Amino acid sequence: xxxxxxxxxxxxxxxxxxxLLLIMLILGLVLLNYVGDILAPLLVSIVLAYLMQGVxxxxxxxxxxxxxxxxxxxxxxxGGFLGSTLLLLPLVWRQLSSLVRELPGMLDRTRDFLNVxxxxxxTMVNTEQLNSVIDLARVEIAQFGQIVITKSLAGLPGxxxxxxxxxxxxxxxxxxxxxxxxxxxxxxxxxxxxxxxxKRIWTEMDDQMSNYVRGKVLExxxxxxxxxxxxxxxxxxxxxxxxxxxxxxxxxxxxxxILVTIPVxxxxxxxxxxxxxFYYVMVAYVxxxxxxxxxxxPLLFSEAVNLHPLAILxxxxxxxxxxxxxxxxxxxxxxxxxxxxxxxxxxxxxx
Numbered sequence: 001x002x003x004x005x006x007x008x009x010x011x012x013x014x015x016x017x018x019x020l021l022l023i024m025l026i027l028g029l030v031l032l033n034y035v036g037d038i039l040a041p042l043l044v045s046i047v048l049a050y051l052m053q054g055v056x057x058x059x060x061x062x063x064x065x066x067x068x069x070x071x072x073x074x075x076x077x078x079g080g081f082l083g084s085t086l087l088l089l090p091l092v093w094r095q096l097s098s099l100v101r102e103l104p105g106m107l108d109r110t111r112d113f114l115n116v117x118x119x120x121x122x123t124m125v126n127t128e129q130l131n132s133v134i135d136l137a138r139v140e141i142a143q144f145g146q147i148v149i150t151k152s153l154a155g156l157p158g159x160x161x162x163x164x165x166x167x168x169x170x171x172x173x174x175x176x177x178x179x180x181x182x183x184x185x186x187x188x189x190x191x192x193x194x195x196x197x198x199k200r201i202w203t204e205m206d207d208q209m210s211n212y213v214r215g216k217v218l219e220x221x222x223x224x225x226x227x228x229x230x231x232x233x234x235x236x237x238x239x240x241x242x243x244x245x246x247x248x249x250x251x252x253x254x255x256x257x258i259l260v261t262i263p264v265x266x267x268x269x270x271x272x273x274x275x276x277x278f279y280y281v282m283v284a285y286v287x288x289x290x291x292x293x294x295x296x297x298p299l300l301f302s303e304a305v306n307l308h309p310l311a312i313l314x315x316x317x318x319x320x321x322x323x324x325x326x327x328x329x330x331x332x333x334x335x336x337x338x339x340x341x342x343x344x345x346x347x348x349x350x351x
Contacts, residue, residue: 268282
C-alpha cells in the first residue's frame with residue numbers, strides 16, 4: 001500500500017507548483033467549510049467585483065480612462081444593488097408573507113376542487129382518503145407558517161448583521177475594483193516566480209467563467225423581469241415572487257425550470273382553476289422557457305461551458321449537498337475549476 005502511495009505521489013506531485021496548488025485547494029476547502037459564513041461578504045464582493053470588472057474592461061477598451069471606467073462600473077453596480085435592496089426584496093418579502101398567510105385558504109379551495117375526484121373515480125379515490133391527505137397538508141402548512149414566524153422573530157438580531165453586510169459589500173466591491181492591480185500584485189508575491197500550471201488553470205477558468213457568470217446574471221435579470229411583467233399583466237398573484245423564482249431557476253440547468261413549474265402552476269390553478277386564465281399563464285411560462293433556451297442563451301453565451309450534462313447535474317448534487325444554496329449557485333463554476341485543474345495538472349511522461 002505504501003509503495004502505491006509513493007508511486008502516486010511521485011507521479012502527480014513531482015514539482016513545487018503542483019504541491020503548492022494542492023495545498024491551496026485544501027486550504028480553500030477548509031476555509032470555506034469552517035469560516036465560510038464569516039467570509040461570505042468577502043466572497044460575494046469578489047464575485048460582484050469580478051462581474052463589474054468586465055464592464056470596466058469593456059469601457060477601458062473603448063478609450064475611457066481607467067478611473068472613469070471603474071467609476072462608471074461601480075455606479076452601475078450601486079444602482080442595481082440599491083434597486084434590489086430597496087425595491088425588489090421588500091416586494092418579494094411582502095408577497096411571500098402574504099402567501100404564507102393565505103395557504104390555509106388555498107388549501108380549502110383545492111379541497112373543494114378535488115372533491116369531485118371521488119365522484120368521478122370512485123374506485124381510485126374515496127372521500128376519506130382525500131380528507132386525510134388534506135388534513136395532513138393543513139397540519140404541515142400550519143407548522144410551516146409557525147416556523148416562518150418563529151424564524152422571523154428569532155432572526156431579528158440577524159437583521160443587524162444583514163444591515164452591516166449591506167453596507168460592507170458595496171465598500172468591498174469599490175476597493176476590489178479600484179485597487180484590483182495592487183491586490184493581485186500583493187497576492188502574486190506569495191506564488192512562485194515561474195507558475196505555468198497556475199497560469200493555464202486561470203486562463204481556462206477566466207475564459208469560460210467570464211462568459212458564463214456575466215451571461216448567467218444577465219439571463220437571471222432578463223428571464224426574471226420578463227416573467228414578472230407577464231405574470232403581472234395576466235393578473236397572476238405573487239407575480240414578483242414567482243418572477244424571482246423563474247429568474248433564479250436558470251442557475252440550476254435542466255432541474256430549475258422543472259421545479260419552478262410547480263409553484264407557477266399551483267398558484268395559477270388555485271387562483272383560477274382549470275379555466276382560460278390558468279392556461280394563458282402556463283402558455284406564457286412555456287414560451288418564456290423556450291425563448292430562454294433557444295434564443296437568449298445562444299445570444300448571451302458566446303462560449304459554452306464545456307461540461308457534460310451529467311457532470312453538471314453531479315456538480316449541482318455534490319456542491320449543493322455540501323454548501324446548500326451557495327453550493328448550487330456556484331456548482332458550475334466549481335465544476336469548471338475542477339475540470340481546469342485536472343486538465344492542467346502536470347503528468348510526467350512514462351519514457
